[in-house]
Amino acid sequence: MLFKSRRLLESVFLAVVSIASVFQLRAPAELQSLLWSEAILITALLLASLLGSKRVRRVCVIAIPSAPVLFGVLARFLGQPVAFELTAFSTLGCLALALACQTIKPRYVGLSVVISGFLVLFSSSISDDRSAFVFPLLWMVGCVWHLIANRWERLDLAIPESVTRSTINRPAAVLFSAILLFGTAYYAKHHTLHTSKLGLGIMPTSGGSKWSDPAARNGVGTGDAAIAAKDHAESFGAVDTDVFIESTESSLFDMFNDMVGEPKKRTKYEQRQALANQNLIPSHEQTSKSEQGSSSFSTDRSAPQEHNHFDNVVNDSVLQWEGPTGIRLALHRYDEFDGIVWTSSDHESANRVHHSTIDGNDWFFDPNSQSWRNTGEISVGLVKVLRLDSPRIPAPMMTAGLHVKDINRADFFEIAEDGCFQMPGRDKVPPLTVFHLACGCISEDDIRSGLTAQHASLDSQQSDWQQLTHSITRDLSGDYEKLDAVIKYLRSEFTFDRASVPRDGVPLQRFVQSRSGGDHLFATAAAVAARHLGLRSRLVTGFYVRPDSFEFAAGHASVLPSDVHVWAEVQLDDGRWFEIEATPGYIAPDFKASLWLRSRQAAAMYWPHGLMTLCITLMVVFTRQRWIDVCLVARWKAACWMSPRHKYRLAIRTIESRARMLGMPRMIGQTQREWIRSLTQSDQLILSNAMQFCDIADHLSFGSSASDNAPSICTEAAKQLVRTLDRRTLARLLAHPTS
Template sequence: MPMSPRKRNETILMAILAIVSVVPLRFFVESRSWFLAEMGMLIALLAVAEVVKTFGSPGNAKPKLLTSSAITLLALTPVLFAVLARAFGSPIAFEMSALTTFGSTSLAIALSATSDRTRAMSLVISGFLVLFTTSISDDPRAVWLAIAWMTVCVWHLVANHWERLDLCLPDSVRPTIGVRPASVMFAVVLCIVGGLVVRDRFSQSNRLAFGFMPSSGGSKWSDPAARSGIGTGDAAIAAKDHAESFGAVESEIFLESTESTLFDMFNDTIGEPKKKNKWERRQAMNNDNFIPSHEQASKSEKGGSSFSTDRMPPKKHHHFDDAVEAAVVQWDGPTGIRLAMERFDTFDGVDWTNTANLADATLQRTEIDDAVWFFDRRLQSAVFENSDAVQVNLLKVLRLDTTRLPAPMMTAGLHIKDVDRQDFFGIDDDGSLFMPGREKVPPLTVAHLASLCVMEDELIDGAADYEGLKSIIQDLRTNFTLDRNSSTNTDDPVAEFLRTRRGGDHLFATVAALKAREIGFQSRIVTGFYVRPNSFDIAAGHSNVTPDDVHVWAEIRLEDGRWFEVEPTPGYREPVYTPSMWLVAKRFAAEHWTHGLAIAGVFAFLFFTRLIWIEWLLSLGWSLSWPLGRQRQLRIAMGIVETRAKLIGQQRPAGTPQRDWMESLVASDIHLRDRVREFCNDADKSIFGGSGTIDRDRLSGVVRGLNSRQMKQVVNGAKA
């Protein structure tokens, strides 16, 4: 049986929506001319196929051949453009071409489908593509495209099911009210309400982190990228160097360049520290300002490294002349996070230093999936007790003159391929991972880093005044302005920052740490890198971190000794601490309890007054049924009577004829009994005789006479 034009058009529309869902992922990262040419070709081929099919002669073979050729070329267009674009120096990412090919194939199948089975293939492909692109998109508006596709799909499925049901029903019970609009509106409202409920409740998802794509083997411990079907983890982050081993490389034959330290990069980005000794700075400070309450905790300046908040304006940034990109490290993992390198816990009013002694020269050696891992002994038990809270990502060091490894918050362990010597790794005094006994981390070293995720419930339970801390961070992010080009004009940079409400991220982090101490927290600042959300290279499969991405933020200590990070600087994404469903429910109840009471009151009112308002709606529906035919009015009248009977608990028993049931219902009222008998006689003549007519006044009399109140009185009278 040929497919109806409506079914075909709906399937084509869903395939077009699938192609449109890929557009936001490609439009801003590809050559604009090649992208528009590809989309234009798809539109042109679609138009050709439709025009030829519509106006072509059914018996002519040429239109059929032209239509088939256009449909075939439509399916192959993304592949052809991917090849041509690469040949002319404007490469299109293979995964983006693959996604577009899914959409064009779905559209080609929809255009050529001649059966419901073939049409279903197009629906499955387009549905997968829309949901997949929505799930990997960073734009919250992408969900509306998925809702649009689901709306058309629900309409399509309901319509298809209802038409099949129509064919199986006799005329006497054929439905008279279409259900498609109501069903579709209910589905759309349900999707929108569900989306609003869960909006902003989940953290940014890892790209392809759940292994539902074709896998090249491995687990998150041995090969986190491979399990998502994008090659081996080492190759995914270092493929452009074409090296066979990405362990700790001792020579620099692969990379010859000038390497900067973290100190140099901060000097280039936010300016060099002012050349003034610390004694002079302390003499010049105002003793009545914001800082003195914290000087008691800063008597020692153990360790030679420090971080100054009193800096000059930044100079021109240093760029590498021997590299295509100025990346210092590459990151294969979620973006919008921070990679820590140095931590400072002591502040003297101008300079931060570290006085803690968290060093551990002997990490715990553990083998997982035939790979040697080294764990922080203080966190190892938490890793294996709650493996679901562990994320494993890849870091590749390119040109970084340091022995430290940039690592996410709560990094518990690391693994470097083919390296199993325990003396290669350690934890420095400030708690940062480093490689002791070396001048720097060897270039091209790829490290697998396992870090623990912290739930928001743990922060609430383990922090004395979590809400107060959030208020401090929100005030800094809302009422202060980030300006890395500003310089301090006094010897008290923090007081100047509080007065001008403008400064670099190092001042935001300093004030956040100091204010956190005022409300009872232990705090420290952290220097390292920020992985920008727009730094992800789709073609390469990793994010490039450049010297411009140096950043300063703060960490706060929980009561159990663990640390969590806060982001006080506006313009940087805040850390995501996912709440449990129980916490979400409690917050929702606390925020909307007044609405809940109001809704409960409305439902209670509707329940206790249901006889009144349902009766009113039924009467209104009957009064609007006058344009319909007599037989339809008869069915509506019977439906109204049965609905009223259900409201008073007198529904028709299964298998009981309608005539017998209605006559028994009004047996105690002679006047109503005669009306019901005449109504049933007219109904029998109209339905079974085919020539009888129905008196509308008599029909209206039965509908109005058998209202809920009258019916209840008759039933109660019969019982009495």
């Protein structure tokens, strides 16, 4: 039974690893609640098949492979269909788990191991997750343990007098295998050459002339290939060619008017009331033209109008993004605010990009990023422009450079006055152009150490918000803590509603009073609060990549006109800008903290809990024998439902565990009767009861079953023996081995 239990647990572990690898493949594309429900159901069926009665085990073993099929049907009913291939993989993993629970025939266990190994290797090979290699490593370590155990078990059964079963070699062999596997994986991860696409085409191009034209695989070339390029984010059209004769592209100005609302036209008297002593705009037409030219952004807007959309539009995506979702793609930045309108300062001019060749590819970098892009971590994303009437290139935070295939001229790109990449001399970015964007990464440690307040902005026109900012941050000391407190206050105490547009007053004051408004007001409030704290801030407009916009089959996320968004950025001492997201409902930027910073934060926040845990741990360590004995007694009392034979074995194991704690384990080759006799020989009464228990147990295990009261007698004898040979009695008997 011990060998069967060992084989059962090992094969179940390997099957569980295979199911986990498939679930990791399914997680990005499925509804999380259904996925977790399926995992919980499979876990419950597994526990029932291991701990239940024989009839329950049979039912659960049949039900385990049916769980993925059931949830696949349920997902389609709820409008969240699961791919048939993934459902088949999950069913195959559950079949391996069901076979692992059947230890009656060894071939079932072997078949389960083979199926689980295939699933783990296949799932990890097609997964894009960087941590997918963990599953084959876990499976290999478990399989090595399983094979070594089977080998030594066969040797032990073949020559029992010359081979002593020991657990010393198994952990050493498994540890050596794990180190070897992890070392090989680390070497392969950092030293394997990058793969490239097949150089020889096997199909003619869609309009091209060469069999090996890359358009045969990427959808690029002439004719209808440019239209087909819209299906995948990595396929692109020629930069110098405008594909469409008639264009329906919208500018960022049009999208904001549709989703946020048009800027209100204000009279000179209203401007004087709002702007106080600021320079006035001569007419409202100039304000509208300025925003349409993207040199300003007004916070005073009317309610968005409801528009009718045609049903025959195949795809209204503006961009396609291949990279992490939940991020923001910036198009325009504004750093001056007069109380109503954000504008871009004129003290900066456009900068030329720096041309650099990396691995044979032409990259164009922002010269201002030279100080930090060679020291920090760089991630590369991919954006394809489909229908955007703007010469600006949508880019994430801290974009250092870009690359476009077959483009090696630096005059194609430049850095605008506000720090955004753009294509000078063009009315818009050519459709279907793909940009590879190199973005810098910033950690929470960098923000905490590089965020220093210079001088607070004391604006009397924003007194209400300034007073509220002061009340939120007055008990805090660090600049990062103050800014984080304001952002959390906006995300928790205010309501995001683009249709909420009060009629009169300054927009920010109305927003603070009503505690409801659009994302442009949330971003404005966050930027103004940062200035009140002495930090330099600016407003950013662009697009938000929704997590639910990711298309699993295509491998990219589609950005729609409704995904226009406004947020804010704050500058560090070294000149870098980082995002702050104050609007509830949008995922905040994830700034990773180092292990040392997380440890300090946890120690500062949970030091009372840590101190209490340490005291409890020390108490448990010094009184561990008593607590182990309590657990043994609890396990014995909870076994009332077990059969008499199982109770007999559990009683022996309980007494063996108590004696092992006291330094008197049962020696290998010593029978249970002899060992119990050696323990109890100093007390004749206990010895008599122990021998009676051994006689009844032998009769129950090896004798005939004619006696109907033998099971009950053995149960009572086991209870009496476990109660008699407690920890104190065993300690007394071991202290006085003879009478």
